[in-house]
Amino acid sequence: MIVMKFGGSSVANAERIRHVASIIGAYQDKRPVVVLSAMGDTTDHLLEAADEAVAGNADISRIEKLHRDTADSLGLSGTDLQAVDALLSELYALLTGISMIRELTKRTRDYLVSFGERLSVRIVAAFLQSQGIPARFYDAWDAGLISDSVFMNAELSDDVWETIPEALGSYRDGIQKEIPVVTGFIAKDMNGNITTLGRGGSDLTATMIGAALQAEEIQTWKDVDGILSADPRIVARAKTVPLVTYEEAAELAYFGAQILHPRSMVPCRKAGIPVRVKNSYNPAFEGSLIIEKHTAEPSPVRAITAVKNSTLIDIVSTRMLGASGFLARIFDLFLKHDISIDVIATSEVSVSLTVHTNADLSGLVEDLKDIADIRVKTGRSIITLICDAAHSSSILASAFSALAENGINPEMISQGASKVNVGLVCENTLADKTVRTLHAAFFE
Structure with missing residues (x-):
């Protein structure tokens, strides 16, 4: 059945x-x-x-x-x-x-x-x-x-x-x-x-x-041949990804790919039932299979996604140097204003993170000014490499080599705790070029 x-x-x-x-x-x-x-x-x-x-x-x-x-x-x-x-x-x-x-x-x-x-x-x-x-x-x-x-x-x-x-x-x-x-x-x-x-x-x-x-x-x-290596509207030569894990599929969906919503994968993952993404216009094609673990050594990068129109917030506070409650105070303020965070990168005295552009940030920014210097940059895109982060050094080396050759300088880098994604933030105007550059480096 x-x-x-x-x-x-x-x-x-x-x-x-x-x-x-x-x-x-x-x-x-x-x-x-x-x-x-x-x-x-x-x-x-x-x-x-x-x-x-x-x-x-x-x-x-x-x-x-x-x-x-x-x-x-x-x-x-x-x-x-x-x-x-x-x-x-x-x-x-x-x-x-x-x-x-x-x-x-x-x-x-x-x-x-x-x-x-x-x-x-x-x-x-x-x-x-x-x-x-x-x-x-x-x-x-x-x-x-x-x-x-x-x-x-x-x-x-x-x-x-x-x-x-x-x-x-x-x-x-x-x-x-x-x-x-x-x-x-x-x-x-x-x-x-x-x-x-x-x-x-x-x-x-x-x-x-x-x-x-x-x-x-x-x-x-x-209406596409399964899960693709990139949005075909951006990358004409996007390829079908034959196999991804539930975890990778969840990250793909969260960061813009039009596949199953992460919450919908919970029951099939619990029961160990595979999910296949197929094309109704090409029913003979096998499509993409979502399972618990890879059965063979996969390519280092599975797919590349882009979420456009995000807002980048840089939070810097030398006054909080070494203070154990710095991050806690920041997250409490985001909770207070009911604003969710997409990706984040931290150091001891600074935090960079992205949120949806449609969020009302006025109250949050005023509260954050009490503890830090704030820079808000709209019109940003999150480019995500769904990959095996165990090989992040070689993946990033290839990625930054390709980006440098094309004059693209990301404003922020974040590696997900799930170890299956690396995120880059750039201006909206560079998003499509960044996706195409990375796709060429890893798939073409």
């Missing part, structure tokens, strides 16, 4: 759904569980409809048109659409209620957003059935997905390790023949309220189902 996850772009319209159905059909003998996101921009359209409802206007016309037009193009009608019709009626009733009270709570917002995934699985399951592929749609809670009650950013309950096998065990054991088509991103709490799982929620749904059912493999389908 395998788990196959398809994102919103993969099911954005009738043409894409036909293609996804052909992929699912090709893997039918692997007994897939399918996890789907909402169609295209449906989630955004639902939130826009919510804003209109708060202003007094309940309107589902754009959402209804997309899903009915898609169903018509797929040749679905009559009983195929009963579940879709019922859901659209429920959605309109919800928006009408919001328009009457002119208020949208977090709980109601999660209920509203859930309609995207719920409509998606009903249409895809009906189309699979029409193509002779036995399928059954599942809302996440019917597949055993239970969460806490933190609306808009819920975490799955530990009970799911038992409730998912209870719900889908008959399919895993070969008793049920219909392929489960499950909503990603959503769950229900113990009180029966619908919740959303936050960033990487659909990936988390897929990996949790795969881990709980002890699947052979979890597949996440995208």
Whole structure:
């Protein structure tokens, strides 16, 4: 048994759904569980409809048109659409209620957003059935997905390790023949309220189902040939990375690569289930595999990522020379202002670190001025080498040799505690050039 996850772009319209159905059909003998996101921009359209409802206007016309037009193009009608019709009626009733009270709570917002995934699985399951592929749609809670009650950013309950096998065990054991088509991103709490799982929620749904059912493999389908050595929009000659570890994949995701969110890798890592990243436009290609450890000696650098539009903060204080509480006071101030740090480099009397540019730094900077001299530099990029830091000397030697030849001088260097990344900070204007220079040095 395998788990196959398809994102919103993969099911954005009738043409894409036909293609996804052909992929699912090709893997039918692997007994897939399918996890789907909402169609295209449906989630955004639902939130826009919510804003209109708060202003007094309940309107589902754009959402209804997309899903009915898609169903018509797929040749679905009559009983195929009963579940879709019922859901659209429920959605309109919800928006009408919001328009009457002119208020949208977090709980109601999660209920509203859930309609995207719920409509998606009903249409895809009906189309699979029409193509002779036995399928059954599942809302996440019917597949055993239970969460806490933190609306808009819920975490799955530990009970799911038992409730998912209870719900889908008959399919895993070969008793049920219909392929489960499950909503990603959503769950229900113990009180029966619908919740959303936050960033990487659909990936988390897929990996949790795969881990709980002890699947052979979890597949996440995208529009590129797996995990690439760099962003193909920056490096035209980016290559597929055939194998990375869970730890390396987490660092890649954190520092800008569009693969599984780090939190979604926790269940599959706990259960030891491999994850494969595949291209829905090139299904025959093997893609990239994410596992616990490398099975052979890998190349020193696996991939290069770039996160643009960061802010670099230099904190220097000779007054705190040798003071044991220097770092503690700095971190306390970041906690006070609820600002997270991306990368950091320290010495005895100075700290350089990066934060997201959209963070409000005014209060933090004023507080830091009491203990240090502060320099804030916006428009910076974090370039990260995902690598074997045990060979950091040779990696950095090659990196700085290439950068020097191209007149690039990083403003900060940081080696991650995970020992799988080395980060460089440079100006935004140099980011693409830096990535291309490093990629040429290590991959070309």
